[in-house]
Amino acid sequence: MASKRSKRGSSDEGVVARVSNSEIVKQGKRAASDAAFVTKKLLRSTGKAAWIAGITFLILFVPLIVEMDREQQLNELELQQSSLLGTPPPSQ
């Protein structure tokens, strides 16, 4: 059906219709829509992976970082106190 129309188009339609109906433009359109589809899928899966990685990091490592920082601060405070008072830090 499409080929019929293109044959008719070549005889009594303008240049624009002939170009837009030509094989190469059709292929280009298909390629463009395929590329858009793949990009969309890729973006979506990347986003999902980023979401999972981000949430996992938030759950597993953010508390760890916070607690390590607190521990270090405590150690520093103890060291400071011991240097000020001149007594060995109380062993736990």
Next chain:
Amino acid sequence: MGSHVDVHPPIPAKEMEVKKDEKVDYLNLPCPAPYEEIHREALMSLKPELFEGMRFDFTKGLNQKFALSHSVFMGPMEIPSQSTETIKIPTAHYEFGANYLDPKLMLFGRILTDGRLNARVKCDLTDNLTLKANAQITSEPHMSHGMANFDYKGRDSRTQFQMGNGALFGASYIQSVTPHLSLGSEVFWAGQHRKSGIGFAARYNTDKMVATGQVASTGMVALSYVQKVSEKVSLASDLMYNYMSRDVTASFGYDYILRQCRLRGKFDSNGCAAAFLEERLNMGLNFILSAEIDHRKKDYKFGFGLTVGE
């Protein structure tokens, strides 16, 4: 925490001895870990008591040996269903408990407002023979069960006999083969379900690492490895494989014991990440945060709690 500290002191001494004269005294091997607890280090880091909702635990010692505990839990409860989607219904319960602690005899009783009663006894009959029993009684029929264990602790081996209701019998034996390696085996027979099985286990531990492996005729294969990076940090990983249902789960976790808190985290191959934080706010006052995220099932569980007195 305390239990895996008390096992290790004899081992460094043994190691020194081995290094000194390169000869193992096979008549003086250390006592192995109990068969049912060979994975305890890995379980301790990888299986914290995750929960969803709010909990409050209060323990009050009346005297040196007797203590009462009260705890309140509020939150959604999962109901097992055939569909993939989990069904949760909100529940709340109160639990009252009484503990009697004595070096020779320990008694624990728990009763919940929904009618469940749980009782545990641990009693040293002689220096080497221990009786452990626990019973759970519910208002629903066929859900109550009881079990009794006799543990015999030898010089370099442990033997256990187990019997429970539903004609369940089991026996296990674990023996130290070298100062670091212990091998064990178990048999069990469940008369009610007409099932029996046999299992083997091996455990290799030094003061830096613990590696265990266990197979059973039920198709279960469990491997675990714990590396103690320092006194405060240990890393654990395990692999569970079921030959019958063909499902494999691998997980990796960390366990940080800091001065103010204990933090455990794990990630497994089912896409499930979990963290459990116990923060010590004050003497005898602990704040608990629990988080579990199942990316595949889109099941997110968060919980917080307070523990007073211990």
